[in-house]
Amino acid sequence: MANTPRFTIVEGSPQQLAYKWVGIALFSLFLLLIAFAYNDTGSLTLLGNDYTISTPRLTKAIAFIICILGLQVVAGFTGQLSLGQGFFFGTGAYLSAWLVADHNWSWFATLLVVVPACFVLGMIVGIPALRIKGLYLALVTLGLAAIFPSLVQLEGLKPYTNGAGGKQVSSDLKAPDWLPLDGIAAIFQKIPLLGQYFGDGDLSSKESDRVWIFFLMVVLAVICFKLVSNLVNSRPGRALRAIRDNETSAAVTGMNLSLYKTLSFGLASALGGVGGIVYVAELGIASPGDFTQLISIYFIVGLVVGGVGTLSGAVIGGLVITFVPDWASSTQELPVVPERWLSGPTGPLIMGVLLIVLTFVLPGGVVAGTRKLKAKIVRIVPRTPDGDIAEIVDVDELLGDDAENELAAPSV
Amino acid sequence: MDLFLNRVFDGLSNGATYALIALALVMIFKATTLINFAQGEFAMIGAFIVLVLATERGVPMWIAVILAMIIAGLGAAGIERTLIRPFDPADHLPLVIITLGLFLAINAIAGIVWRFDPRRFPELFPSGNALTIGSATLTWYTVGVVCTTLITASLLTLLLNKTKIGLAFRAVSSNLESSELVGVRVGPTLQFGWAIAAAVGALGAAVFVANPVLQLEPTIMIRVLIFAVSAAALGGLDSLWGAIIGGVAIGMVQSIVVPYTPIPNELALATAVIVLLLVLIFKPAGLLGTAAVERV
Numbered sequence: 001m002a003n004t005p006r007f008t009i010v011e012g013s014p015q016q017l018a019y020k021w022v023g024i025a026l027f028s029l030f031l032l033l034i035a036f037a038y039n040d041t042g043s044l045t046l047l048g049n050d051y052t053i054s055t056p057r058l059t060k061a062i063a064f065i066i067c068i069l070g071l072q073v074v075a076g077f078t079g080q081l082s083l084g085q086g087f088f089f090g091t092g093a094y095l096s097a098w099l100v101a102d103h104n105w106s107w108f109a110t111l112l113v114v115v116p117a118c119f120v121l122g123m124i125v126g127i128p129a130l131r132i133k134g135l136y137l138a139l140v141t142l143g144l145a146a147i148f149p150s151l152v153q154l155e156g157l158k159p160y161t162n163g164a165g166g167k168q169v170s171s172d173l174k175a176p177d178w179l180p181l182d183g184i185a186a187i188f189q190k191i192p193l194l195g196q197y198f199g200d201g202d203l204s205s206k207e208s209d210r211v212w213i214f215f216l217m218v219v220l221a222v223i224c225f226k227l228v229s230n231l232v233n234s235r236p237g238r239a240l241r242a243i244r245d246n247e248t249s250a251a252v253t254g255m256n257l258s259l260y261k262t263l264s265f266g267l268a269s270a271l272g273g274v275g276g277i278v279y280v281a282e283l284g285i286a287s288p289g290d291f292t293q294l295i296s297i298y299f300i301v302g303l304v305v306g307g308v309g310t311l312s313g314a315v316i317g318g319l320v321i322t323f324v325p326d327w328a329s330s331t332q333e334l335p336v337v338p339e340r341w342l343s344g345p346t347g348p349l350i351m352g353v354l355l356i357v358l359t360f361v362l363p364g365g366v367v368a369g370t371r372k373l374k375a376k377i378v379r380i381v382p383r384t385p386d387g388d389i390a391e392i393v394d395v396d397e398l399l400g401d402d403a404e405n406e407l408a409a410p411s412v
Numbered sequence: 413m414d415l416f417l418n419r420v421f422d423g424l425s426n427g428a429t430y431a432l433i434a435l436a437l438v439m440i441f442k443a444t445t446l447i448n449f450a451q452g453e454f455a456m457i458g459a460f461i462v463l464v465l466a467t468e469r470g471v472p473m474w475i476a477v478i479l480a481m482i483i484a485g486l487g488a489a490g491i492e493r494t495l496i497r498p499f500d501p502a503d504h505l506p507l508v509i510i511t512l513g514l515f516l517a518i519n520a521i522a523g524i525v526w527r528f529d530p531r532r533f534p535e536l537f538p539s540g541n542a543l544t545i546g547s548a549t550l551t552w553y554t555v556g557v558v559c560t561t562l563i564t565a566s567l568l569t570l571l572l573n574k575t576k577i578g579l580a581f582r583a584v585s586s587n588l589e590s591s592e593l594v595g596v597r598v599g600p601t602l603q604f605g606w607a608i609a610a611a612v613g614a615l616g617a618a619v620f621v622a623n624p625v626l627q628l629e630p631t632i633m634i635r636v637l638i639f640a641v642s643a644a645a646l647g648g649l650d651s652l653w654g655a656i657i658g659g660v661a662i663g664m665v666q667s668i669v670v671p672y673t674p675i676p677n678e679l680a681l682a683t684a685v686i687v688l689l690l691v692l693i694f695k696p697a698g699l700l701g702t703a704a705v706e707r708v
Contacts, residue, residue, distance in 0.1 A: 075505075081505065129689075134445065134704075135446075139641050143685035144685060146634065146635070153678065297515065304509055346520070348520040352513045352516030354513075355509055355510070356517070
C-alpha cells in the first residue's frame with residue numbers, strides 16, 4: 001500500500017482511548033501554558049518586529065472562533081454562504097453591552113437574551129433568501145453587514161448604543177479568590193530555562209482577571225463546540241450535509257429544505273451573537289467601526305483558512321484573523337518590502353491574497369492538510385465484529401484524488 | 413412639487429449609475445450564475461485609472477475613460493484566465509471565495525497606491541443646468557449619466573444579439589455543456605463576458621464619481637455595489653434591461669421614498685436590503701428575469 005501508517009489503532013481499544021485523552025490533556029496543558037506565558041509581557045519576534053501576543057488578544061480570538069464556528073454550520077455543513085456574520089456579531093456585542101452596562105446583568109445572563117434574539121433575527125432575514133436556491137443569502141447578508149455601523153449610530157438608538165463613540169461597559173468578571181492563580185504562575189516561573197517566559201512575582205489583579213476571563217471563555221467555546229459537534233453528527237446534521245451535497249436529492253428524500261436551511265442560519269447567527277458577547281466582555285467597548293462588512297469577510301477568510309466544513313478549522317481560522325491583521329498593522333518595517341506597502345492596509349491585502357492562494361493550494365484548509373499528514377503516522381480503524389483489525393482500505397486511492405476535494409469544498 | 417422634481421432628477425442620476433454596475437453584475441451572472449463581489453472594486457480601479465490618465469498625463473477625459481475601460485477589461489480577462497477558469501463553473505463556493513479575496517486585495521492595493529484621502533474627479537459632462545422648471549433643475553450631469561447608461565445598454569444588447577461572440581455568449585449562458593458540445597469555446601467566451609463586465613463597471617464608476625458632489629476614494633464603491641446588487645435582483649439577475657429598470661427604481665426609492673418616510677437618511681442603504689428582501693419574497697425571478705425551472 002502506498003502510504004501505510006506507522007501506527008494502526010483499533011477503534012474503542014484502550015490504546016485509542018489513551019490516544020484521545022493524551023490529546024485532550026496536551027491541549028489543556030497548552031492552553032494553560034499560553035494563558036500564563038503571554039499574560040502581559042510575552043512578545044513574539046517575527047522578522048525583526050516585536051509583536052505582543054497577550055491574553056486579551058487570545059480572548060478576542062475566542063470571540064472570532066465562535067463566530068467562525070457558526071459559519072461552519074451554515075456554510076460548511078449546509079452550503080449556504082453568509083457574508084453577514086459581522087451583523088450578528090455586532091448585535092450580540094451591543095445587546096450584551098447594553099444589558100450589562102444599563103441593567104446590571106451579569107455577562108452570562110445576557111446569553112439568555114442574545115442567543116434567542118440572534119436566532120430569531122437570523123431566521124427572519126434568512127427565510128426569504130433561503131427559500132430560493134442560489135447565492136441569495138450572500139447578497140442579503142452582505143447588505144446587512146454593510147448597514148450595521150450606520151444602524152447603531154442612528155439618533156433614535158443613541159441612548160442605548162452611544163452612537164459613534166461606542167458603548168462602554170466595565171467588566172464584572174473578577175478572578176475568584178479561591179483560585180490559586182498566583183500559585184500556578186509561581187510553579188511555571190520555577191521551571192528551569194523556560195521560567196523567564198512566565199513573568200516574575202505574583203500576578204497583579206488585572207492580570208489574574210485576564211487569565212480568569214480567558215478560561216471562562218475557553219469553557220464557553222468548548223460548550224459551543226460540543227453542541228455543534230453533537231448537532232452535525234446527529235440526524236439534523238446529516239440532513240444539513242445532504243442539502244449541501246445535493247439539494248434536489250435531499251428534497252426528494254423528504255427533507256424540508258427551507259426549514260433546515262433557515263434553522264442552520266439561525267444557529268449560525270446565534271453563535272455570532274455569542275461571539276459578540278465574548279468580544280465585548282473582553283474589550284469593554286462595542287464601537288461601530290469594529291462591526292463593518294470587513295469583519296464579516298474576515299470571518300469567511302477564517303472559515304477558508306481553517307477548512308470549510310471542519311469544526312477544528314474554526315480554531316485555526318479565528319487565530320489567523322486575530323493575529324495576522326494586527327501583526328500586519330503593527331509592523332512598520334520589513335526587509336525588502338518598501339515602507340509604503342507596510343503603512344497602508346496591509347492586513348486586508350494579506351487576507352485577500354491568503355483567501356485566493358488557499359483556494360488554489362489547500363482547498364480543505366489547514367485542517368485537511370494536517371489530517372493528511374496525520375494519516376501517515378496514526379490511523380484509527382473500526383473494530384470488526386470478530387475483534388480482528390479491519391483491513392485498511394485507502395479511500396483516497398479507491399476514489400481517486402478528487403474525492404477529498406469534493407468532500408471539503410461543498411457547492412453553494 | 414419642485415422639491416419632488418429635484419428628487420426625481422437625483423434619483424435618475426443615482427439610479428443610472430447603479431444600473432451600470434448592475435449591468436456588469438448581470439453580464440457575469442447570465443453566463444455562470446455567479447455574483448462577482450469584486451465588481452465594485454474593479455470599477456473603482458477603473459475610475460482611478462481615469463483620474464491618473466486625465467490629471468497626470470493630460471489625456472482628454474473621454475479618451476481616458478475609454479482607455480480605462482480597455483485596461484479594466486484586459487485586467488478582468490487576465491483575472492478570469494488565471495483565477496476563475498481553473499475552477500468548475502458549476503461549483504460556486506470556491507468562485508465566490510475567490511471574488512471575496514479579490515475584493516479585499518484590490519481594495520487594499522488601491523488604498524496602498526492611492527491612499528484613502530478623497531480626490532476631486534474631473535468633470536465628465538458639462539456643468540450647469542439643462543432644464544429649469546420652477547426651482548427644480550435638471551443638470552447636464554443627470555442628462556449625461558442617463559444617456560450614457562441607455563447607450564451602454566443598447567450597445568450591449570446589439571453586441572449580444574448581432575455579433576458572433578454575442579451569440580456564443582448567449583449560448584453559454586443558456587446551457588454551458590450543450591454549447592461546449594456544439595463547439596463553442598466556453599473559456600474564451602466567459603472571459604469575454606468578464607472583460608465586458610469590467611469595462612461597463614469602470615464606465616459606471618467613472619460617471620458615478622464625476623458627480624460634482626462626490627469625490628473618489630477607494631471605499632466609495634462598496635455602498636454602490638450593494639445598491640447595484642439590489643437593482644440587479646429587482647430587475648431579474650439575468651436581464652440586461654431589467655438591470656436598468658432595477659437601477660433606476662432603486663435610485664428612486666433612495667431619493668424619493670426615504671425623504672417622505674421616517675427612515676433616517678443614514679439608512680438609505682437599508683432600503684436596498686429591504687427591496688432585495690421584498691423581491692425575494694414576492695418575485696424571486698425579478699421583473700424581467702427568467703424564473704428558474706429545474707428538471708429533476
